[in-house]
Amino acid sequence: MTATAVYPGSFDPVTNGHIDIIERSADVFERVVVAVLHNRNKTPLFSMEERLEMLKQATAHLDNVEIDSFHGLLIDYMKERNAKVIVRGLRAVSDFEYEMQAASINRKLNPSVETFFMMTNNQYSYLSSSIVKEVAKYNADVSELVPEPVQSYLHEKFE
Incomplete structure (x- = not known):
């Protein structure tokens, strides 16, 4: 059994859909690392520190979940963390196309890394950070879209 899975993303901000995938992953794997990507192609609303703190607060009830961040290629981060499983959430068929390409290139770069796709809970199928x-x-x-701590962060940003 694989002990560590990595759930990567921008999490700008973390949504209840993300939390659903994190909680379900925490039931399957011994440890889940939620890894926030430093993406130079995006201009996030929240700083890296804010996104990490929101995730820590929203996952505080999960003992086997760790929050981290990384630069560069996910596959390099996987090696650094000695992790063999990438967890990705799928909301719709449109997500699958992109995620399949990413999983294929990751597999090409490191054949020992597997990608696990989890269908999101139907109640979150429309939900995105955008x-x-x-x-x-x-x-x-x-309030029905994001964890309680994230509501305050959003309120402050748009006040």
């Missing part, structure tokens, strides 16, 4: 930011920008209620 949608959350758009809704929050107009002071709409995001």
